[in-house]
Amino acid sequence: xxxxxxxxxxxxxxxxxxxxxxxxxxxxxxxxxxxxxxxxxxxxxxxxxxxxxxxxxxxxxxxxxxxxxxxxxxxxxxxxxxxxxxxxxxxxxxxxxxxxxxxxxxxxxxxxxxxxxxxxxxxxxxxxxxxxxxxxxxxxxxxxxxxxxxxxxxxxxxxxxxxxxxxxxxxxxxxxxxxxxxxxxxxxxxxxxxxxxxxxxxxxxxxxxxxxxxxxxxxxxxxxxxxxxxxxxxxxxxxxxxxxxxxxxxxxx
Numbered sequence: 195x196x197x198x199x200x201x202x203x204x205x206x207x208x209x210x211x212x213x214x215x216x217x218x219x220x221x222x223x224x225x226x227x228x229x230x231x232x233x234x235x236x237x238x239x240x241x242x243x244x245x246x247x248x249x250x251x252x253x254x255x256x257x258x259x260x261x262x263x264x265x266x267x268x269x270x271x272x273x274x275x276x277x278x279x280x281x282x283x284x285x286x287x288x289x290x291x292x293x294x295x296x297x298x299x300x301x302x303x304x305x306x307x308x309x310x311x312x313x314x315x316x317x318x319x320x321x322x323x324x325x326x327x328x329x330x331x332x333x334x335x336x337x338x339x340x341x342x343x344x345x346x347x348x349x350x351x352x353x354x355x356x357x358x359x360x361x362x363x364x365x366x367x368x369x370x371x372x373x374x375x376x377x378x379x380x381x382x383x384x385x386x387x388x389x390x391x392x393x394x395x396x397x398x399x400x401x402x403x404x405x406x407x408x409x410x411x412x413x414x415x416x417x418x419x420x421x422x423x424x425x426x427x428x429x430x431x432x433x434x435x436x437x438x439x440x441x442x443x444x445x446x447x
């Protein structure tokens with residue numbers, strides 16, 4: 195009886211075992227990025243910029259050239275790499291603490307300038323690597339190690355919806371917000387990530403994909419409860435879908 199192969203490891207990953215906590219979304223998102231680069235045939239022409247945060251070791255997992263950046267500076271480093279090597283596919287992979295807090299100036303100005311890079315933004319509503327502190331994306335009322343009674347918006351403000359903010363900038367050509375909570379949404383996330391790379395390859399401008407991801411360890415939940423918490427609390431709060439396409443960007447210019 196003949197056998198039909200239905201699954202194989204993408205060549206975009208090195209095979210090094212992930213260090214992430216059980217139920218964390220980084221492993222799935224890494225694979226989506228790797229598959230997209232492999233399918234586009236650009237693994238050998240890609241340079242990724244690793245963040246400071248839980249995904250700091252992504253350089254060990256991705257089968258392409260990688261560069262590290264200081265905390266929050268990934269978009270600035272990616273800008274330099276892309277300008278020096280314009281024929282390369284350049285991307286950053288950043289968490290919400292890295293991008294929406296310390297690196298918010300870098301991503302805002304990179305988008306405003308229309309830098310032809312791709313930014314993968316992982317939003318788990320918390321600082322993961324450093325112990326679960328409140329992040330700019332922490333939900334109102336959400337308990338963290340630095341907001342043990344829940345985020346009080348009267349003193350800590352409201353969470354920042356990064357895709358919604360960046361979509362208003364003329365230099366942003368493609369902005370999407372997706373999630374990895376279900377197989378259907380993972381398929382949609384893959385489409386958005388691949389499209390973000392295609393936008394860069396067509397030299398259409400800045401491309402940004404936000405991915406909502408569970409953080410069971412720092413949310414103090416099991417993996418299944420974390421997925422349900424994301425569905426019940428994050429999906430209703432954050433703007434989802436394609437917020438801006440290259441066609442809309444041209445029309446509004």
